[in-house]
Amino acid sequence: MNNQDLLNRSLKSVWHPCTQMKAHETLPLLPIASGEGVWLKDFEGKRYLDGVSSWWVNLFGHNEPRIKAAISEQLNTLEHVMLAGFTHAPVVQLSEKLGVLTGLGHCFYASDGASATEIALKMSFHYWRNIGQPEKNQFLSLQNSYHGETIGALSVTDVAIFKDTYAPLLRQSAQMPSPDARLAESGESAEAYANRCADFLEAYIKQHHADIAAFIIEPLIQCAAGMGMYSSVYLKRAGEICSQYQVHLIADEIAVGFGRTGTMFACEQANIKPDFICLSKGITAGYLPLSVTLTTDKIYEAFYDDSVARGFLHSHSYTGNALACSAALATLAIFEQDDVLSKNQTKTAYINNQISTWHDLPIAHVRNQGMIWAFDVQTNNQQFQRAFYQQGLEKGLLLRPIGHTVYWMPPYVISQDEIDFMVNTTKQLVTACA
Numbered sequence: 001m002n003n004q005d006l007l008n009r010s011l012k013s014v015w016h017p018c019t020q021m022k023a024h025e026t027l028p029l030l031p032i033a034s035g036e037g038v039w040l041k042d043f044e045g046k047r048y049l050d051g052v053s054s055w056w057v058n059l060f061g062h063n064e065p066r067i068k069a070a071i072s073e074q075l076n077t078l079e080h081v082m083l084a085g086f087t088h089a090p091v092v093q094l095s096e097k098l099g100v101l102t103g104l105g106h107c108f109y110a111s112d113g114a115s116a117t118e119i120a121l122k123m124s125f126h127y128w129r130n131i132g133q134p135e136k137n138q139f140l141s142l143q144n145s146y147h148g149e150t151i152g153a154l155s156v157t158d159v160a161i162f163k164d165t166y167a168p169l170l171r172q173s174a175q176m177p178s179p180d181a182r183l184a185e186s187g188e189s190a191e192a193y194a195n196r197c198a199d200f201l202e203a204y205i206k207q208h209h210a211d212i213a214a215f216i217i218e219p220l221i222q223c224a225a226g227m228g229m230y231s232s233v234y235l236k237r238a239g240e241i242c243s244q245y246q247v248h249l250i251a252d253e254i255a256v257g258f259g260r261t262g263t264m265f266a267c268e269q270a271n272i273k274p275d276f277i278c279l280s281k282g283i284t285a286g287y288l289p290l291s292v293t294l295t296t297d298k299i300y301e302a303f304y305d306d307s308v309a310r311g312f313l314h315s316h317s318y319t320g321n322a323l324a325c326s327a328a329l330a331t332l333a334i335f336e337q338d339d340v341l342s343k344n345q346t347k348t349a350y351i352n353n354q355i356s357t358w359h360d361l362p363i364a365h366v367r368n369q370g371m372i373w374a375f376d377v378q379t380n381n382q383q384f385q386r387a388f389y390q391q392g393l394e395k396g397l398l399l400r401p402i403g404h405t406v407y408w409m410p411p412y413v414i415s416q417d418e419i420d421f422m423v424n425t426t427k428q429l430v431t432a433c434a
């Protein structure tokens, strides 16, 4: 196997995601042979530092021995059994652990984030229907929100490039002003702006709550929108408003869960308890596809009945896959064994200290929350995104800017030397590409 051979065969047989395939006529695909820690390696031995954790999933680096061992141990006993009518130890243990961590008692599994969103939306509507309020069938989300790209999830997503083409297929939903601190008026604090957005939300919900099933939100950071960070004040008020007006709050922690924002879950920072939490991405540290939607006893009980149709008849073939659950259990164990959240604080401080020495770069809105950093590059270069990505790869650094936003979401195992490489190379790239 060599780079060129695999690349050619991939272009003939694989339809790659989130890509205009014709772009690969001039922007080569990257064949990856192996991974180790924060590094990905091609077939010729060239290394790339995975500064985006392979699309935000890889928490503890590639080739993590404890997760590998857990999966292979599970492989020796049970790889999979359907979860309708059957159960197994990894799914029970994982559900118990997630219940303790989130305070929500009932776990419904799928294999990707978009499905977790679909499940939360369907469950919310079905709850209201079961308690005799089927007119509550509308959903709210934020401007610039991202909740996945299947038809239902795309309906509550608000990113034009993903959504506009499919608009005729989608159900209408209402978008509330985004509290993204970059949108504040000049001189207005992030917190004051968050309060202003919450006032709008409150007025809207007060008027329309009889028709609204749920408000779905990405807690603290709108990642796909370009790491739009906002004050926890908004989250706190959204929690209060939703509970006051009987609208479910769905916390989409698919990107921010599992320590990304500094706490295990972002909602903890606003001290709120949503009605639903959606988790995926980091849940297996990037080893196997898994997602879960958690909800409250109250919602669960509204489905518990002699009538079959009042039950939640949703399913996916791989629901609660035993191998994926064992990878998730190993991931959670590492958080405890390695004291990950407090070690990350040291890394966060170190990186913030490095950035504080940056001067005279054409950047704005430098921001950080936990193990996510972002800044917006001020440039007229129409090709900035592509140039940055491509020149980064040449230097051995994998970063994928979103528009003019450059961000880091590295695996938590990144060392001080690797941080130095990431930070210094990024600085050079900004200067070269702006």
Ligand SMILES: *Cc1c(COP(=O)(O)O)cnc(C)c1O
Pocket: 112, 113, 114, 115, 117, 146, 147, 148, 149, 218, 223, 224, 252, 253, 254, 255, 256, 280, 281
């Ligand atoms: C990635 C993401 C999703 C969708 O997850 P997939 O596994 O890609 O379907 C949903 N919500 C948020 C916040 C995400 O970041």
